[in-house]
Amino acid sequence: MFRKILIANRGEIALRIIRACKLLGIKTVLVFSEADRYSLGVKHADEAYCIGPPQSSKSYLNIPNIIAAAEISGADAIHPGYGFLAENADFAEVCESCGIKFIGPSSRVISLMGDKIAARKVMYEAGVPVIPGTFEPVEAEKSALSVAKEFGFPLIIKAAGGGGGRGMRLVRDENELKGALMVAKSEAEAAFNNGSVYMEKYIEGARHIEVQVLGDGRGNVVHFFERDCSIQRRHQKLIEESPATGIPQRVKEKILESAVIGAKAINYESAGTLEFLVDENDNFYFMEMNTRIQVEHPVTEMVTGHDLVKYQILVAGEESLPIKQEDIVQRGHAIECRINAEDPYNSFLPSTGTLKLFSLPGGPGIRIDTAIYNEIEITSYYDSLIAKLISWGLNRDDAIARMRNALGEFLIEGLKTTIPLYLQIMDDPEYISGNISINFLEERGFLNEGRSERRYLS
């Protein structure tokens, strides 16, 4: 097992990884930017090294300084968390070549799943249902038109190089096609340095269902059941839950089975997530795979009792699965709200400033993953997630009631947050009845007309 792990991240996930390391008795090294010198992660890690100025490009994305910090501290593994370098195949390769274990899949698998077209193809060939669409980049309007004729409108143009809504365009009819193709390609080029795009049939009223898997890199894979992450704004997840509600058990089982088949097909190592869309007739389609621990992993941990970050480390260190499928059992229901420093009533504009924290929620069924503390400054350098609030109950109603109460228990000032929005959603009858889809926020009127609201598909 590893002696010392370097954590190449910040905020709540850095703390989360420190906690998993302490559970395993492994020393921790945290790298930080000048903006994070007074962070909780720096306080709680065994060692910490400054790797650059506040800008991510010069610190959390600065591969030479991170590798050098691993060298001078004697770390034998690096945990990348999520975001930053977590799905950067080059970084994984540098780690491999420096003899430092990258806690995640191989650079080859990261590359493969990072190429969304290649990922579709691999999954399709393994027998996993994928969204009807192209298996090659769509270059010209002419080929786009022939694709459109094959699958029919509406269609989505997506970037091969990455997810998150960038380079993505909904096309409702032939007239929109040419313009959308051009814009998507140039957006993809700008965002991912890769102008390749592909086309998929647009699935109406779909739910976002994803499966948490863990593989040993030798073809053995277990799943930790599914999460419903349908409550999104511009492909940014806001609320996640497990188990998914309102999907027949036999369909869930098919999805879980497909996810395991898909992960086995690529000899997946580490924790990963296969994302699916489920349409109104309970047909499901593979969308993409995230080759990292995800923001929303706590809902799975609350329901199964298993520690996914611990297992990530164990798999990386021991190259075998620490758990059998039959020992992974669901109990109750968990919901996560991502508390973002954003104004939900003003186009989700990021809010910055010095946070005055008086009190955080607690008590039965409440988990908080956060790195905030009183008087910490929330800057615009990094993403706006300031806390993950997770509630658990023996059933979904209790989880919702506890979430509602816990949201009300947050006593913070100095920043706008998404808490008021979540309080409204927890009282929404459609949400309470489990009647949700990826269009939920829009359909239920929770999104104001912000000035840039329609820049991406929403």
Place this chain on the structure above:
Amino acid sequence: MFRKILIANRGEIALRIIRACKLLGIKTVLVFSEADRYSLGVKHADEAYCIGPPQSSKSYLNIPNIIAAAEISGADAIHPGYGFLAENADFAEVCESCGIKFIGPSSRVISLMGDKIAARKVMYEAGVPVIPGTFEPVEAEKSALSVAKEFGFPLIIKAAGGGGGRGMRLVRDENELKGALMVAKSEAEAAFNNGSVYMEKYIEGARHIEVQVLGDGRGNVVHFFERDCSIQRRHQKLIEESPATGIPQRVKEKILESAVIGAKAINYESAGTLEFLVDENDNFYFMEMNTRIQVEHPVTEMVTGHDLVKYQILVAGEESLPIKQEDIVQRGHAIECRINAEDPYNSFLPSTGTLKLFSLPGGPGIRIDTAIYNEIEITSYYDSLIAKLISWGLNRDDAIARMRNALGEFLIEGLKTTIPLYLQIMDDPEYISGNISINFLEERGFLNEGRSERRYLS
């Protein structure tokens, strides 16, 4: 079901009850002393009324003002929490006579279990093993001597009127008997206004095992398994866990069965706890019953997933059990450390002052029940419990590792707390191996020689 519940308590348990009420959609009224005007409970309750000055005798024990607050707010039930009026039969009776539901057992059962001699007798007659000893008050030295001859030394003299170590004396031989009897009687008279004492055989190296039960007052009782509360100082519990470790399964089952028999024998209503001593040969003996929710109830909630305070309210409101025995299942292991504002290295002297809170622990498997926040003043008016830290893991080792880490994550200043002691205990090999008894702290050298260390049996 109730429309509005008045909470006659303060601190973390007031918040805990508010949370259960919100889960059930019941309005809350909190009564508070002038010292608690700025407490979190006052902030989170729907209504709050000041009932007196800081001294408990004039506020939290002020029955007329509490009943009046229930009247003016229109509360239809009162939850007493633990301590204060929770086991005061007169208060329960006043509530009953005013048509306000007391959330707990009837005043008759409170009286019965409050008389420790009567409780022993009832349990003995129901077939529950009790500690060998007297079933009548021991008045004179002469009768004490004949009891001593029957059961042998060492013996304990205990007060009939109450627990917690007051009026309790360990007697190792005949010479100590007379003096101990006199002191115990006068101490019992002072503490409980009741000089009756009784005698029990002293159980060497025992463990404190207690069983959480829930009854509907009509003879139906379920249990929520056991807790081990052996880590005590002067009969004050410091660390509790569930399940108990190192006790054979068949013995545990016998204890659980006895607890249910005992609770059924008195038609117990509400949540309650039957406390047992388990000796080194796994013989077990009923000690006493607590007719209230207990400080340590969260470890049971973490392991079973059930919300005991919610069930207390449901039973009080609906007079039927909300749960069947077969639906109560253990998962994993939970530990609670009571974070007290006391100096563990100076006779556990209470520490008062303004607390500066920077950060509390969080993450997977961590629950905190606390009413502290930054800049709150910790006074000497009330007990020294400032937070309950509960850790959970799939097994005891994980629960210990998470507890150790969470204790280290507490960033508070301005007060001495018992955290450093708990950090030492979590590293103690005997604790880790589960080799604990009620003499653990003394035997492992965790208690300094404080000036009044030996006032009570320890």
Place this chain on the structure above:
Amino acid sequence: MIDVDLIKKLVDIVSYSNIEELRVGDRDIKITIKKFSSGKVYRAQDISKEAETPQESPRSEEKGEEVVYITSPIVGTFYRAPNPDAPPFIDINDEVKIGQTVCIIEAMKLMNEVKSDYNGIIRKILVENGEPVEYGQPLFLLEPTGENA
């Protein structure tokens, strides 16, 4: 001379800053700026709630005059008269003596007379008849007269 513009500017400076305290001197300058001394914990919705609760202190300054409060010794319902048909015990501008009954507070079906601890003139009645009162809640504001032990 007080320069209102100056004060307004100073208030603005403090309002739109992260500081909590600013002291300004003169006669060759003396400035103190303090950032977050501590601060009590209020959510926005609490502030109004809190503002409704009058200070409990029985003595308080108002407009430079000395005033005192008669506060409620118990929790219950406030009545100004012994029964619905009777006149109130006291009214505004009445003089009261130490020991004189000023109101009744009903609790647990009992009528508890509240007596004045002061000699003085009633200047304000702070609670409506029939309203609930909590412990320590100010009921009457008095202007003290003569001897007050």
Place this chain on the structure above:
Amino acid sequence: MIDVDLIKKLVDIVSYSNIEELRVGDRDIKITIKKFSSGKVYRAQDISKEAETPQESPRSEEKGEEVVYITSPIVGTFYRAPNPDAPPFIDINDEVKIGQTVCIIEAMKLMNEVKSDYNGIIRKILVENGEPVEYGQPLFLLEPTGENA
């Protein structure tokens, strides 16, 4: 006279700083700056750790003289000489010019030369040969001489 602009500037200074209190005097100047009497979060064991980290600011007052720091632009291992047998690039009391190599920092098996941004005289060497350094860590303390762009 009170200078509002001055006050605003001072408020800004406090707002966008980590200090908690600033007192400004006059009559031959009296300045008090207080840094976190409360705000910062340190456990006892952190304080020593923190104390080891020198300030990152390249300019800082020390004993009234102006001094500057050469800080590490990368993370790695600090070497004073190009190889173990060679003499150090510079020593205490040596004069350095802008652009002159003052040390090497090894990272990922590469030797990276660090050059001075200042003209000046080396007054202190703040890191031992062969020690690890983090980004921004002060390596040398210089007394500037002549022109420093």
